[in-house]
Amino acid sequence: MLKSDVLEHLKSSKNLLAFSAGVDSSALLCLLLDANIKFDIAIVDYGLRVQSKDEVAYAKELADKYNIKCFIHKAEKIDTNFEASARKIRYDFFESLIQDNGYDNLLTAHHLGDRFEWMLMQFCKGAGCAELSGMKSVQNKKNYKLIRPLLHLDKSELLEYLKNNKIKYFEDKSNFDESYTRNSFRHGYTNPLISEHLDGIKKVLNI
DSSP, X not given: OOOHHHHHHHHTXXXXXXXXXXXXXXXHHHHHHHTTOOOEEEEEEOSOOTHHHHHHHHHHHHHHHHTOOEEEEXXXXXXXXXXXXXXHHHHHHHHHHHHHHTOSEEEOOOBHHHHHXXXXXXXXXXXXXXXXHOOOSEEEOSSSEEEOTBTTSOHHHHHHHHHHTTOOOOOOGGGGOTTSHHHHHIIIIIHHHHHHHHHHHHHHTTO
């Protein structure tokens, strides 16, 4: 399911996977294992849900099972602008690990839906062509590459892979809370469009 050009790049690099134990990152972790890609994982516990303890425990379980390193960050309480603050906490943590441990790549589990959603949100904000191009599978950062190996796959395809291979994952109930702007946009616009026009959307995005 992962593209050969991405796999070739990852085989010769030191990789850190941003892991959450959800659908997307659980699928990516197992796809990387299937392809014999070496990597470590990093997970952030925001402490907002009882389930988060189980997600961290699952990350540790996988790390022990597959002999990989598991880095865990317990975030301080976020009082305002949760989405933006949580994102900063995540990437500050990941980038500190990259600097301290010499990782070449940070792997995230963004998929087709995330890419399309980003494009739609930027379009609705009146963004220009550069912003609309949005997420790329490989993006150069200051001292590492941000790689998104799942951008050609829809979430339904990831769920099918998990089901067929009987792979455990967690569903974050906060993803259904439409008080978050992104969730509201996703359930109101992104998901219905992808459900009806997946093939066309893949064609437009050259996937």
